[in-house]
Amino acid sequence: MKNNKTESEIFDQIKQSLENYEEAYIPGSWEGFVQKKRIRQRKLFLRIASGIAACLLLGFVGINLVHFEKRANLKSTAEQTAGRIRIAPDVETKSSKKTEPSVVSPKSDLKQSSPALAESKAKRIPRAVLIAEEKHKASEQPVVSIPAVDSTKKNSTLAANIDLRSNSNKPDTTKSRSDTIKDKTTNTFLNPAPAKENQNLADASRRKVRFGINFSPGVSSSQSSGAFNYMGGISADISLFSNVQLSTGLQIENQSIVNKLPGIVSVSTAPQNETKTKLINLDVPINITWKFASEKSHAYYVSAGLSSLVYLRQENKNTTYSDMLVPVSTVIAGEKIESYSIVNQVSVTQDVVTPTQMIDFAGRINIMVGFEKKLSNRLFIHFEPYAKIPSSGQAAGSLNHTTTGINFKISF
């Protein structure tokens, strides 16, 4: 009963003391608050802007890839067409000389009865011929035959009569010029040869991806101190343009971070409180690399982008120092004198974060400069001083540390 009364008195004492307690305003807090608010807004803007930039970049890369494929297809088609059209003039000359009216053969006439088909053919044929012209500077003869198809539209009945007559006389030349070209174009689209060429082009584009392995020692710096860290992993450099690459990969990182915090009592004689964090995490960077100086044997480049993090293990060791008021009793001349002295006291706590509990998308901003040296035809060595700046508080303890170091990479 008495114990309960004492207990409630203790808690009442705590309650009263805390209710009446109010800290004084710390000069400069408002200025700090305004500054932090601006930094937050800037970070938010940076995140949104980088997100938009990433989306645009992906869109651009996607469009570029589609466009590249289309161009490759068109190129191979043109080459095929050009190769076949080169033989055409002999056939054309013969047929044009002997069976000039046969431009409007019953076949072509029949095909004109379907206007959509005729139109699509008219579109297809000139394009193929034009490309052939560009490539091989062919004679104008085969081209001249094309408008005849259109002109026959006007006098189709008359032309059909003439054609019937001519066809009966010269059955060998029934294959008119339009038919010849039609066959050629049909062959171009149905022939399996372009597919083979596309395969070759795809192989060539695949070679544009360079894989690598890397190791990088570095330093993790917090506001108060720095500590050694190292990371290693695999990388992939995807060539977007002649001097622009998309670099990505998977790194495993081992970091030690030391944070020193001021104690509650600012005038304390105790050392600063300290948090030592051991952090193991995966880092997935997406960077854009620009080679600004490229020679045969070496190249210089800059790279920037974002890293997403997956924390595998976090171990925090908090060491707090506090002042303790200790009563000291001394007896002088038989008289007991009680006094108090301040003693520093240390308290250590340790906590562990279980694996894969924390994922941080775009948690760091990567900035890198690099030097690439060609070792052999397919082997390159890279030296890349880098800085990884946190875009938000990292890991479970909202750590804010910058990681700097040199990345050594071998790519092939």
Next chain:
Amino acid sequence: MESRKEENIEFIIQGCVRKSEKYQELLYKKFFGYALSVALIYNRHRSDALEVVNDSFVKVFSKIGKYDTSKPFQGWLRKIVINTSIDNLRRNNKDRQFVETDKYPIRDETPNVISHLAAQDIIKILNLLPHFHKTVFCLYEIEGFSHEEIAEQLGIPISSSRVYLTRAKKQLRELFPVNSMQE
């Protein structure tokens, strides 16, 4: 006249609703100490408490339009500071296995010391408790929350809340100089 207006809390709040930085500064400076004293109860480190105060003021300035002027502003601010501290605690301790490896509690056996204990000393003693124990104790004893409310806010079972409170009280009994109270 102008200075009187600036001292009037309602007038300051109206200025804050209009997003006037001048009035935001006035409000911040006026209630910073109070907010910090609340934050210090729920946060182990002063730097964390300052962070919580700043986060709370960001919330205050963004949600001040929703503030019910018929109720005292301090109560509303206190609620925001406590909620921000709890959010911080929950975020930082999510799925964390708390292991206390070593601890040296203050054991002051000097008679009549309790009457001289200042709030800062009490906070120091409270900080010796594990974070969850301290938070449950403060929410229950100081704020008057029920175990159900505490469990909901901290995301822990009701039974855990009860256990934490019992343990906190037991530890506090050991830490406080009870001799003086018994006399």
